[in-house]
Amino acid sequence: MNATNKLKIFNDPIYGFITIPNSLIYDLIQHPYFQRLRRISQMGMTYLVYPGAHHTRFHHALGCLHIMQKAVQTLTFKGVAISDEEENALYIAILLHDIGHGPFSHAMEHSIVEDVHHEQLSLLFMEQLNKDFKGKLSLAIEIFKGEYHRKFMLQLISSQLDMDRMDYLRRDSFYSGVAEGNINSERLIQMMNVQDDYLVIEEKGIYSVEKFLVARRLMYWQAYLHKTSVVAELILTKILKRAKELTHKGITLECSKPLQFFLQNKVELTHFTKEILDTFSYLDDYDVLSAIKTWQFNDDFVLSSLCKMIINRDLLKIRMLEEKPHKDILNPYKEAFMKLHEVSEKDIDYFVFKGKIKNQAYSKESEPIRILKKDKTIEDVVQASDQLNLKALSKPVTKYFICFPKVTLEA
């Protein structure tokens, strides 16, 4: 395939067309590490609530690439100097920023490889790709690690108003049909500028920033932390936990080899050789869901029950609570279920449990969203917004919940 053929264009229902800017980017997209993202859903199990939400990490990464191109155009137009090399590095960094995600994205983040954040895995993938592509990713990695001297570039990739968030809010809203989550990424980008090496939003864009924060919060409570998503993803993690437990007891569970590897071995960040990274790269939603389909017929009551819940969307009940529940709240549910099924005291926690979810729409601890006032001074959006109480938005909200089988007290 020659260079011209590589000037590829992707159709996107959101932006119309996504253009691939050059052949290096094209080759990265073609790499099996990246193609794998076609098999990792962006919103985990949320499709059990919103049946349209089957879009992938692959599509999201292309979307990020697209709006990064728009951002570079806007900033250049406003006189911010960005060299060709920097431009390309920005494209690479945003394209690959989430490449380390495993099956079902966040839903299983700490179930397969414990205690390793997906960003650390993204970095491992980038470094491996940098070897394959003979150092052409070095500047992208430098920016991604926050080591490049022009700090605003990192903010384009990872901050409270980065290309990542702009694409995923809009995309998740589009595919799920939660229309209120839609944001005007085009306008936000149009209002971007760089001042004192900070990424800033010009003052007249402040309402759009507020709208963005409200939309993000809404998406959290209405989609990402929707109680049905939450319970489905908790069941997913319990399945993995049970599978590891059984594996460690010496029981071999039918599943793909890469998944088996991670059931058998507790892998830490420092263990990651090229081989383990490759094994991880073979994992995607299909390994996990196929295993669950098989395991629904497993002899282990706990494992098979949990798996059937996912496959038939016949989940545990979840009840949200405003207050932290009393420590004994679960007892009656446990007793009721144990009367019906032979479940040990220890295993009952797979069916009856409690927890909490937390969200913070805006973090005052992280890099702020900076507003560029007309007098060229910079203000945190929390100060600049005269009206919407962003201080309130930055207060973390915690919600408590309990989960239990339908066939118990409340049946």
Next chain:
Amino acid sequence: MNATNKLKIFNDPIYGFITIPNSLIYDLIQHPYFQRLRRISQMGMTYLVYPGAHHTRFHHALGCLHIMQKAVQTLTFKGVAISDEEENALYIAILLHDIGHGPFSHAMEHSIVEDVHHEQLSLLFMEQLNKDFKGKLSLAIEIFKGEYHRKFMLQLISSQLDMDRMDYLRRDSFYSGVAEGNINSERLIQMMNVQDDYLVIEEKGIYSVEKFLVARRLMYWQAYLHKTSVVAELILTKILKRAKELTHKGITLECSKPLQFFLQNKVELTHFTKEILDTFSYLDDYDVLSAIKTWQFNDDFVLSSLCKMIINRDLLKIRMLEEKPHKDILNPYKEAFMKLHEVSEKDIDYFVFKGKIKNQAYSKESEPIRILKKDKTIEDVVQASDQLNLKALSKPVTKYFICFPKVTLEA
């Protein structure tokens, strides 16, 4: 035309189709009082900022009718008893709620007929129509006046979350292209219910209410109170003021007869005979804009200058101020302009002036937006929203501005 032909359908880019439920409604729409709304723009002069914003009161009223039908469907589905007569009254009341608007809607509300609110005029029109239609509008009028015993019906027509606001926010956002103003009216309606004769939103719809309030506030600052709209509409009122002034001096200004009538006569609410109401009904955007086109060639410097500003979109400058300006702030602008043009001390106020605009996204003094909690209690959204500081939203915001000709100090 027989009854069947009256089952008319309107195309609407927002809702797809708007169905006219019965022939009485159809006949009201056909009435000249209502057809006149085709010639009154919904957003006044805002099209000088957003060139797509040319939609009319006519279209908005049909849109309100449409979502009222959805609301009645939803409430009925949820078991709220609504009789056929009540249903029809709701349709009539929402269809006609704004029929009293004059040219350019709010922009000229107090310039043509002083001290009379458009809702009072709407009521006059309804009462006249009630005579023509032999009392068929009586229940609609009762609801509109807040005299009907089922209070939630008024809330559907006029409250902080009524069909009016739901349609205009969405429609104004659609036609202007201010995408952030879009709201999910369908979802809000889906969440409606009636409890203790109050219109309520079920608890799970609270994020949509928040989004609605934020969108409304955004539309205020980004569209309705956009500084260019503000200055254009102020020039409009100054033109009318000048025209009345000249008329009272005995100068006859070329314009349509109905407009001339209101230039010559100071009409109060109690004066409104059927004849005056009819004269008012002949007035629309076309009378005013045609007059302005003619007057741009008038001998009076003040009048012609102001008119040219509108016609050629060559407006006064407007500068927004955070603080109330010093009383002398205008002096240098006045002096500079008077040096260039022969304008009297008195008339300079037509060109150089100050003022303030005010907006309150949510009023705690009005009927609250009520949230129906899962335990069937009702809470004001201000209390129910745990996060978004609606208390802040309910604080009125005042902004100050000064206006002055371009060809002065800052030219």
Next chain:
Amino acid sequence: MNATNKLKIFNDPIYGFITIPNSLIYDLIQHPYFQRLRRISQMGMTYLVYPGAHHTRFHHALGCLHIMQKAVQTLTFKGVAISDEEENALYIAILLHDIGHGPFSHAMEHSIVEDVHHEQLSLLFMEQLNKDFKGKLSLAIEIFKGEYHRKFMLQLISSQLDMDRMDYLRRDSFYSGVAEGNINSERLIQMMNVQDDYLVIEEKGIYSVEKFLVARRLMYWQAYLHKTSVVAELILTKILKRAKELTHKGITLECSKPLQFFLQNKVELTHFTKEILDTFSYLDDYDVLSAIKTWQFNDDFVLSSLCKMIINRDLLKIRMLEEKPHKDILNPYKEAFMKLHEVSEKDIDYFVFKGKIKNQAYSKESEPIRILKKDKTIEDVVQASDQLNLKALSKPVTKYFICFPKVTLEA
């Protein structure tokens, strides 16, 4: 206003943002000749059928400018050399291509200035502007007149697949809500190229061209030639005809001075001095509709009756016929109306008349739409489309109609 302020952006619900590429374009937009287009509706009287169709020539011209920018980008990207001067000329030419339209666009094209096509008037405006802007429009005019040696440039501005059609189909579809008229202008532009100095569409875009032609045909029958639009616009022309007739009899009709000028004088193309051009430029929808509002109370029965029809949307009936009607078909309608009203034999033609409408979705006589095959040969889309019978699309369709007052035979 300095150069930076001129980098203006318009909101557009269709394309998001429309950017003004340079200050010359900005100054042209600011010119009263162009600002006037804000007061000329794009779709004439079609808003009587589709109440959302109030968008203007102003907005359409900006839309054309926007997609011309996209076309230049695409062609440049594909290696077509376009100099800065040519680029700018293309922007000017497309921006001003319709500046010669009078009130209600096509609806009154031959009523105000007889026998002069709007494109001829556009050229007069451009030439006048070229004087004002010291020759900066010369290349644009050369292209517009078809005198520039690079012929594809004219095709971008005026051909069967030009920027004009691409914008108006999409825009008219958007504002009217006739969703089927929507076309994928973005994709069509993406498929454009230049071969042998012809504007061509690459072969893989052929389905989009077919869709475009079908959409255009649909818009003709469903919107532009919708029977209600047709009858409304015919009434409009009859009003003007009657007004001229009365004027020539010495009766002075109340209306704006510019309109009066054209009622009194039969202006031909060669008569157009700068002064007459300016007078024409003062005319817009507001002059005509205001006159009609006034004339509805005129003593002349014909004039007042026709005017009332427009104002109250109480139009003549129109019946479509497949065949050319018999010459006597109108007689019974005429007789019936004359029994009810004192109308002379001569004047009855204002109320009872027949006619035909014609449309051709694709003209084989004009410049064809050229398809670029993979082997770099060019084929007319009529040949290249294997399936859709474009030959049929290129056959002109004629439909006949008769119009008559409701209060006659069929009442």
Next chain:
Amino acid sequence: MNATNKLKIFNDPIYGFITIPNSLIYDLIQHPYFQRLRRISQMGMTYLVYPGAHHTRFHHALGCLHIMQKAVQTLTFKGVAISDEEENALYIAILLHDIGHGPFSHAMEHSIVEDVHHEQLSLLFMEQLNKDFKGKLSLAIEIFKGEYHRKFMLQLISSQLDMDRMDYLRRDSFYSGVAEGNINSERLIQMMNVQDDYLVIEEKGIYSVEKFLVARRLMYWQAYLHKTSVVAELILTKILKRAKELTHKGITLECSKPLQFFLQNKVELTHFTKEILDTFSYLDDYDVLSAIKTWQFNDDFVLSSLCKMIINRDLLKIRMLEEKPHKDILNPYKEAFMKLHEVSEKDIDYFVFKGKIKNQAYSKESEPIRILKKDKTIEDVVQASDQLNLKALSKPVTKYFICFPKVTLEA
């Protein structure tokens, strides 16, 4: 769960909300046979071309249910008598019409269960469900089999303008971003009626029917039969073929038990016991894609090569031909590939092969789309459309292609 909770609503980005009309429908949706459709993609491998096209049969079936509700509303409004039992049967029949689809929908239709059409399987599922639901599906089955006396009901479910096509065209267009495939299902339904027991479209809807047919044809060539989809799906079928071949040689391939069952057994329609039906119901995209992921490391060169192509989207090349290719056309490709790899004469057909694709936008042999003229006569759309040559649309188009590995002559 009580009845009230079953009044469930699904979010849909296309229609807004999809309401489940009653608890029987709800229970059918909850059934594992139906939940399984969540794991079967609507467009097979098309996501390799359009990365957004990951929507499922589940979502499509809900969409069909939604527009069937609209159709029933419209027909009832127009006076067509539809009893509650019939209404419910229509909902059931449309909901389940595609329940017999296997993995990747059409892409593998004849690879897993040979010679059995998915509609036959849908019927088997419905009959099984009818047993489980105690005969409540009997009328739906009668309609589905074409045995019910009111024939228009079958046409709503299966005809050239049924709810199925209306939903899938719009949905596939939406998710893939092929905007031209979008159709105005709302308008088409609004134009529906029943005459002489035929489903008809009223004459004024004829342009929408034409647009529908053109959109459908476009979707075929641009999406369903896009050459990349075609080659991907052919590779898929070759993988299954190879897997069966190896299995029959006694080699055990790692995969899920249900898939293994169908690799080992040639199942015919008459074989389908409840047990085999259940086994089939356990199959979905996940079984197939997981197997392919595993098999990419299989020792068999043919199998592993084909599997890698799918996983890494590194497909065979496909070249479209207008004419039927010469029988020897493949020879040089075969020779070149056999020089590079040890592939037997027999196995080379897995890599180098030819074929054809066929589409007919409108079939004159099937039930026509009927237009209801104003005089109440019925005409086939082919006759009724005066312009668009639907005769041409009804001519089947055949396109030929050859496939071969990249690393051969054209590499």
